[in-house]
Amino acid sequence: MYAFLLPTFILYGMYTLYPIVASYWYSLVEWNGFSADQRFVGLDNYEAVLADPLFWSSVRVTLLFMLIVAPLRVFGAFALAILLNSPRLPFSSFFRTAYFLPVVTTTAIVGVVMRFILDPASGPVASVLQLFGLGPVDLLGSSSTALLTAGVIYVWKFFGITMIYWLAALQTIPKDLYEAARIDGAGALKLFRHITLPLLIPFLLIISVLTIEDCFHAFDLMQSMTAGGPFFSTEIIEIYIYRWAFAATIPQLGFASAAAVLFGIIVLVVVIAQVWATMVSRRLRARA
Template identity: 75%
Template sequence: MARPLTSEPALAAAPPQGKVLRTPPKGQRVGTRKQTLWIWLFLMPTIVLYGAYTLYPIVASYWYSLVEWNGFQAEQRFVGISNYRAVIADPAFWSSVKITLVFMLLVAPARILLSLLLAIALNSPKLPFRNLFRTVYFLPVVTTTAIVGVVMQFVFDPSSGPVTSMLRLVGVEQGIDLLGDSGTALTTAAAVYVWKFFGITMVYWMAALQTIPSELYEAARIDGAGAWHIFRHITLPLLTPFLLIITVLTVEDTFHAFDLMQTMTGGGPFFSTEIIEIYIYRWAFNASIPQLGFASAAAVLFGVLVMVVGVLQAWALYAGRKSRRELS
């Protein structure tokens, strides 16, 4: 009987049928380690900076919220949850929460609805120079927010600003101080905020519109459907999953208006535009005796509010994907 061509040692070394050797050769393993080391080397600056300027301040804020500290002395007296009790008992804190929520209600619907209408117009292939218009509407987003706030102070200047000049042209002789009046300051700041970040929401909607098949619009036009019926029965139902996501993203974004509000109004007049971030800043850096522990406790409570919005965002993403799968 003839012996098999394959030797016994080779058979012993061969893997079982249906299985593949997963261990790479020795030279390949060395190359993989070198690649991993290079990856971590290039990531190290980001890791160090993110840890020093993001992770560490977050962790330190939780500790500072439990101590009494003015930021100048080395001594930190542990007070437990006393700072949280003081923040919750402060009427100014709840006033800042109310102002933040009112600001959100002014900004979020305007950004969502106006940007949707504009995105639909800019998504039309029949619109001339639509790429130019997209760039123009997105340009304020890349402008430095602090600079925008400073410029807007001159724009709304009641004595010589462009807005006052335009009002004089229509017969209004007395200048209107939109940023100096407690009744109009928050609304004016909200309008500027909508203009500043309008392009981000518009890009969200344009990306969502790109997912709708053009064949649906062509079939609807062939059947004689008008623009309103196409929007109501095709565009709006297919955009509903994205509406949840974009709404949560926009609402969460409105909680971070410190740089614009600080440069435009500084929380005034008479604390009428003091959102939570400015409230925290006032106690931490702008008070005669800084109260970093008190401010940190307010910051932690503000973080809880943002965390709740983040949970809603995760739920919206899940609901949007589920609804999208059902529609498809």
């Protein structure tokens, strides 16, 4: 048995554990990633990252992106899940599949296609706007609209995952509760208010934390659509790290690793919040 597990352990150690451990070491050295010379600088990289205004700008953009995406995904998917969970809705299975299809589509391809669709010169959106006499609108090329546009596309791309979470949560509610309430004369609004909502509160905590954590990992979509532009208005932390590690004229692997470690601390805080939310949800379900 251990012989069959050995390849998995080796690959996991080489491509997961080792890069994590190595990034901590690289964050303490000055290294361009090409030469063998690695000069130990201690915490200088961390001080440089924390003193860089663009790092804090990427943190602000990441948090703003999360504030745009998370509520739309959580509450929008909740409303859609309530609708699709209704036994009276025809073709509900078809609609569930249709809303989940973007999830299985390659994210980078979605970004490239969206750049074509939103192209202000030759894209379909520009052609439709011209039919109504509206001038070309560069949604991804304007610093005032790029982040919001990317957020909406991100919501559409991963909307199906959150919808599945809510549908699974709705399936945990016993049907007997609804039948007993209907016998007592409760209508649809009372069923939703007094049965559905209270029993879904624990799931709301978990789904919200999972969605917020997922919002920190939008590199592939954002990089393929805007590459952090225009004027760093969509440069999330992951793109900031990528720019210093791979896209700079002289790569700074130590500097980028320090930024990655700080990013990992932010994600760790979210994970701790997720554990806390799970514990609270279990207590609420036990009381219910």
